[in-house]
């Protein structure tokens with residue numbers, strides 16, 4: 001018999017937001033926004049998840065500027081009047097369905113491919129010009145560029161609030177711009193933006209601090225972090241709990257409200273000698289609300305999906321055990337919710353046999 005799922009459906013208070021349950025839709029790039037403007041199809045996709053009972057919807061990664069933030073066609077931004085208008089309608093649709101939604105701000109940094117972008121002559125931004133450790137591709141960001149990038153994140157967050165969204169998540173994971181500052185293998189700077197954790201977190205902290213000033217004390221700000229890097233799944237940006245604490249403390253001090261810890265398999269322990277996962281440690285070390293993620297309800301992890309592996313529906317028992325004992329507060333669900341807007345309802349009603357397998361074909365459709 002599967003374990004009762006009641007715990008997943010207990011409410012949670014995230015700052016001023018009263019979330020009806022513990023299930024968060026993970027941010028997932030969909031590339032269905034021609035001209036970087038989200039249209040009615042994108043609005044309907046998010047609204048379906050609101051109608052389906054998702055506790056907190058996080059948007060796909062959204063660019064805070066129009067030039068350096070993305071090289072990916074059809075990824076939405078939140079910088080042009082057209083894109084802002086599109087997002088205003090998305091927010092209104094989700095709200096009308098009783099949903100709660102945040103925008104994830106995503107600057108691809110060194111993972112933007114200039115050749116594929118509309119601005120092939122503009123170099124990509126990152127802490128030290130590195131996409132992969134040891135192989136510089138571009139010049140390190142200048143002070144002026146760092147200042148511009150910070151202000152663009154702040155403007156994106158303020159726009160998200162003005163357009164009717166309930167919170168903002170800064171994408172600080174997966175080797176993108178903010179993460180290029182966090183990781184000592186891709187941040188070789190010797191100025192105030194590099195060095196120890198205090199320097200390497202400064203870029204994120206400036207974004208958080210200045211955004212906080214703009215959006216006020218009660219607008220929730222989240223940050224997504226990952227130990228793993230795109231080119232190195234085994235990487236541990238913080239090799240010990242002590243180092244992890246030195247990573248997190250400045251972010252908390254700067255005013256972050258919740259920490260979203262990206263893992264590919266939520267049950268994997270973060271450090272030897274404890275079975276807490278990354279979100280478990282983040283909660284223990286900071287006392288802040290944390291979100292975990294990774295292969296919830298599916299047999300295989302998400303990067304394998306891209307190489308064609310088909311994931312089968314999987315038991316939620318282990319997740320419920322970890323949440324009941326208080327390891328972390330919220331759980332993000334990616335692919336299962338990408339594919340099935342009714343996933344939450346089915347879980348709630350115990351209709352496990354109605355849950356579907358996941359194949360990469362699902363990524364090609366927006367429903």
Ligand SMILES: Cc1cc2nc3c(=O)[nH]c(=O)nc-3n(C[C@H](O)[C@H](O)[C@H](O)COP(=O)(O)O)c2cc1C
Pocket residue numbers: 026027028029030060061104106171173224262263264293294295296298301302332333334335336363
């Ligand atoms: C199609 C797709 C797009 C994704 N895009 C993003 C993104 O824009 N931002 C982000 O932080 N993570 C992104 N991810 C990672 C997911 O948020 C999530 O962490 C990952 O899929 C693991 O959760 P899952 O096993 O439930 O799918 C993406 C994943 C998928 C499958």
